[in-house]
Amino acid sequence: MNTFDAAVLARVQKPITEANGLPNAFYTDPDVFEAEKRVLFASTWACIGFAKDVAGPGDARPVEFLGQPLLVVRDKDGTVRVFQNVCRHRGMILVSEPTTLRSTIRCPYHSWCYNFNGTLRTTPHVGGPGKNLHDAIDRDRLGLIEVRSHIFMDMIFVNLDGKAPAFETHAAGIIERWGEFAHRPLFHGDEAASFTLEVKCNWKLAVENYCESYHLPWIHPGLNSYSRLEDHYNICSPRHFSGQGTTVYNPQIDGSGRAFSSFAGLGEKWATGAEYLTLFPNVLLGVHKDHTFAIMLDPQGHDRTIERIEIYYASEEMRGDDWRGMREKHAAMWKDVFVEDVFVVEGMHRGRSASLFDGGRFSPVMDEATHCFHDWVAGRFSGQYGG
């Protein structure tokens, strides 16, 4: 079967009552994964990390994302920029591990130095020993290669090909839907609120599992007592995001009655509600009255994905030592939930080696969000949605 055959993609994009899921090759074929890097990631806005990891002036963090060496740097004025992590001279990797730079980004090879805004500051001995200028070396044209970036809810998004619509346009729907969370400071819970899972599955299966609530009573029975299936609803914004919401969010973290403080000024909907969305392609987000979380999917190949989970709270106070125990219990609670999903996404991945499997049939009622995601993937590969 030709993965890119228009008829195959059209079948995925049919109404949910008739559609098949994406064909196996989208999960098992390394060539398709290579194509996805361009069609689904480089030409859209993908999350590469979190601004809290470059919290102070001069903080620099190398990031390898889909094989691209990138460098995240916070300037002295607080601006966070993303560059290709290579010197304009010989292509040497500039920064190999997280660090705090003092005054410059110095290439470890011939010591070409760049300012934190990427401009080329000096080119030692470029015209011979002790001669740092040469007519052929125009410093104004040899700054670091900056990658278009945008920070949203502390996530660092990049548009690698530089051609996508502005992030505010790309994410307009979620920014509007979650305006009460999107335009306020979020307070990361430090190491107690940060963990990573490595799963043996294609990254899209993590998206698919996250955005539907159909599986909750079977895979997460612990939620049944206070967050029942019938309390959930589907959320679909074609081409941009999909997921689920619940009308019953009732935090029970340690049974002590102690509760994290809530974000100020939230609307009534959030008093008992919570929502969980995938912003295509690779961030899984959750918002609640007292915390948000983000899961960055970092594909390591067609069959392996790293999930980076970061939890944020409503106030600086929640970051304090006296809340550390609560934060640890909270992170452990979420980790338990996400670990419960691992056998499912890994099982679906192995299942995609079944040569006669046709991509599957959707529940017309319960799988709307998954179908919405598949429609986006197929639409981008067909050229219907750009890319």
Add this chain to the structure above:
Amino acid sequence: MAESEHNAQLQRALLAAYAARDIARLPGLYNEAGLLREAAGDIDAACFFFTLAYVYGLDAGDEETASAAHARLVAHGRER
């Protein structure tokens, strides 16, 4: 102190700083080496050392030494 002895002393100090990975010491030592060569009229050698003082000064956050070395390089037409 004789110039050759000063040179030798600087050389030892530089090697010790490298051995100890004491990058913070390098800008000052290289600037000193640059001034020594400048006083001797060897501008190419002086600017070689000033360049190292400038770069390591930037790297180590020693803005004062970096700025001083940069000024000497600009004065000699080696930097802008």
